[in-house]
Amino acid sequence: MHNTLELVLVLLAAAVVVVAIFRSLNLPAVLGYLLVGAGVGPHALNLVADSDAAVHLAEFGVVFLMFSIGLEFSLPRLVAMKRIVFGLGATQVFGTLAVVTLVGRAFGLGWVAGVALGGALAMSSTAILSKLLADRFELDRPHGRETIGVLLFQDIAVVPLLIVIPALAGPGEGLAATLGFAALKAAGLLALVLGFGQGLMRWWFTVVARRRSGELFMLNVLLITLGLAWLSALVGLSLALGAFLAGLLISETEYRYQVEEDIKPFRDVLMGLFFVTVGMFLDVRIVASNLPVVVGMLLALLVVKCAIVFTASRAFGESSGNALRSGLWLCAGGEFGFVLVSQIDGLGLIPPALLHTTVAALVLSMLVAPLIVQVSDKLVLRFVASEWLLRSMELTRVAAQSMNTSRHIIICGYGRSGQYMSRFMEQENVSYVALDLDPERVREAGAAGDTVVYGDAARQETLLAAGIMRASALVISFAEIEAALRVMHRAHALRPGLPIVVRARDEKDMARLADGGATEVVPEAFEGSIVLASHALALIGVPLNRVVRRTRDIRNQRYALMRGFFHGATDASEGPDANQPRLRSVTLPAGAYGVGRTIAELGFDEFQVGVSAVRRRRIRGLSPGQETQLMEGDVVVLVGVPAGLERAEGRLLGGG
Structure with a gap:
């Protein structure tokens, strides 16, 4: 007990310091956890006396990660993306497996070890790439859809790999029977859980939810997650498979989102501990003495995975530019690679030196992944000649829409807010040009006669093509602050005096947007309250001219009278409102x-x-x-x- 407490304290103290530094540098926290493990592990400071205890604790991190993947797993989503998921995704995973196995055989590595190593290297980081796609508003672009589809297949592929690799590592005789029996057990457990478990799960969660106890609800989630993981281990399968099935069951109920929020703290903390234990068996001295080999493996990983994704994407009909973008996004390693590496280490399939080199290459690849994404567009323009033509055609379409307009309004983003605003402009006979990055939305709205074109408002050439030098104002209708600041920076560089109106979700972003160059900031929460109050005052008999004057005064004072709210016991102490006035x-x-x-x-x-x-x-x-x-x-x-x-x-x- 004493040693376990010391272990937890050492890991927590080191993790808090290092992860805080990585967060401040805008680097993924997973890299900080790996660095902590390498520093406190037996090959460096040796501050952890009982590394086996840390490994046992970290197993729960994998359990909760797989549970989260199960929560996000959706059969309708798979059907909608089946071509990308089971076409491009399967080609990428099995292609990487095949290449790594063949290269391993050429260097004297057994084919079982090659398959295991290939599975680890085939993975990409769901956490890093999905966040980058969201931050850059590229989820709906062709390479964004391909990236998400491949990541989804990788998440699914981890489950059978966790079953197959231990079976392959067993005795050679009766291997087919062993694999067949493992597959039969997995299929039986899957059929039992999905066949009889969904109705039972919905009924049981309804019973628990009616008690209106957050504590009871959380205990129930833990019981189901760990219970199904234990049941899976009982029949000879992995804990991770049982946790995945638990998440899969709950994903089909109306309690999915509440469960996802409740389980997140456990998942994040325990997954951090898992990455710390992975870092523990990274011997920095071995890596330093074999640095050319590590760098060579890193370059080989990036080039081979990029080539596989590029070739597969082209085979599935994508353009060269988008195929190369997908390859650059998916070429680095991912967190599930470490899950498989930890299993490989336990089975003794790969020599320790090669295992250390693999971990180092995966860590470095995740470190450079955001940098590769940052320069991906420049690399595509450099190596794909047709991309220049496509970019020119995009700008030509934008310019064609704005050519005969002047004193118009440029609307950045054509979601609901942008569309509602455009209809208002039409009623006042004010011309506009809207820019959006959702090709389906642009196609349908354009067919209906809306003046909307596909284009990235954060690019100077797109704003020039939209006629920013002739426009009377620019409106940013989406509420993503970082993207809005980028658009304002580009717009002011081209035309410093242009009035810019920006949408914000609430008051905490008003000052930042105003400092970034917004002429007017419209917070949704304030405007909704003003409209509610106006209707209420009019209905109780307050003269309409007084209501109009009051709302005008509030807006003229930049909502000063409405800032701040009284915080109550039912308000969350953390989250998006934590730093609100x-x-x-x-x-x-x-x-x-x-x-x-x-x-x-x-x-x-x-x-x-x-x-x-x-x-x-x-x-x-x-x-x-x-x-x-x-x-x-x-x-x-x-x-x-x-x-x-x-x-x-x-x-x-x-x-x-």
Whole structure:
């Protein structure tokens, strides 16, 4: 018990420091965990006395990761993407397996070890690539759909690989029978769980949910996850397969999203511990002494996987440019590669030196994956001649739509907000040109007569083709802050004085967007509240001209009267609202530091805190001036972020 506690403390302390550094550098946390493992492991500082205990704890990380994959697994989704998933995805995985096995045989490695190693190298990082696709708004582009489809097949392929590799590593005699029996057990368990489990699972979760207990709901999720993992191990299969089936069962119920949120902290923490244990058997000295081999393996991994994906994508009818993009996105290694590496290590299939080299190559590949993605467009333009023609055609289509327009509005993003706005513009006979990256949406809207074209608003050449030098305004209708800032940067570089209107989800992003160059920022939460209040006031008989004047005043003051909210026990303490401006009421007792002082003298600006109102003898004064002198018994309403509010309250009461 004492050793286990020491183990957990050492790993937690090291992980907190290193992962915080990696997050600040905008690098994947998984690389930080691997570095922690390499540093505290037996080949470096040797701070972990019982590495076996760490491995046993980390097994639960794999269980919860596979459970999460099961939650995301959807038969309708597979059917919709079957060509990419089971065509391109299967070709990539089996192609990598075949190439690695053949190369391994050429260097004297057994074919079983080659298959195991090929499975580990075939994987790409779902966590890193899906986040990059979302951040770059490329999920709906051709290479984005191919990347997601291949990643989905890789996630599915891990399950049979976890079954097949141990069977292949067993005695040679009776191998076919062993594999057949393992497949039969897996099929039987799958049929039993899916055939009888879905109805039972929905009924049982309904019973538990009716108790309205978050604690009971969480206990039930843990019971089902670990119970099915134990059942799978009981029949001779892997814990991961049972956890995958548990997630698969729950994915078909209406409780899927709640379960996903509840299980996330367990999954993330335990998966971090798993990556730490993987890093433990990375001997940095061996890697350093064989650095040319590590770099050679890294380059071979990137080139071979990119070539396989490129060839397969072209065979399935994709253009050369998009095929190369898909190859560049998928060429690096992934987290499931480490899951398979840990299994290979336990079976003793590969010499330790080669295993260390493989882990090092996988780590380095994940480290360079974001860099490869960053330069992927430049590489495609450099090596694919037809891409220049396609880019020119795209810009020509944009220019054709904007050629005969002037004083028009450029709408960046043609989702629901962009479409609603375009209809408003049409009613006022104001011309517009909309840019969007969803080809299906552009095709259908264009066929209906909307002035929308396929184009990336974050590119200067696209904005020029859209007629930014003749436009009267630019509107960013999507609410993704980083992308909006990139578009504003490009627009101001081309035409500094152009008015830009930006949509924001809530108030926390207003200052950042305004600093980024937005002329007006429209927060959805405020506007929704204004409209609700306007309808309510009109329905209870308040004169319409007064309602209109009130809403106009609020907008003219940049929503100052609406900023902040009173935080309650039912509000989440973390998440997207954690750093939203809040309101806090502070009553001034006799002897408080603020009594007799003006708001200006208290210096709340230092904490980025303002005074929203002062309530005195049941009279409430909104937006008091800096010269307002506070009195005993006043209720001062502060507005600011939580950390600033704490310090402002301390100064108001005690002068700190």
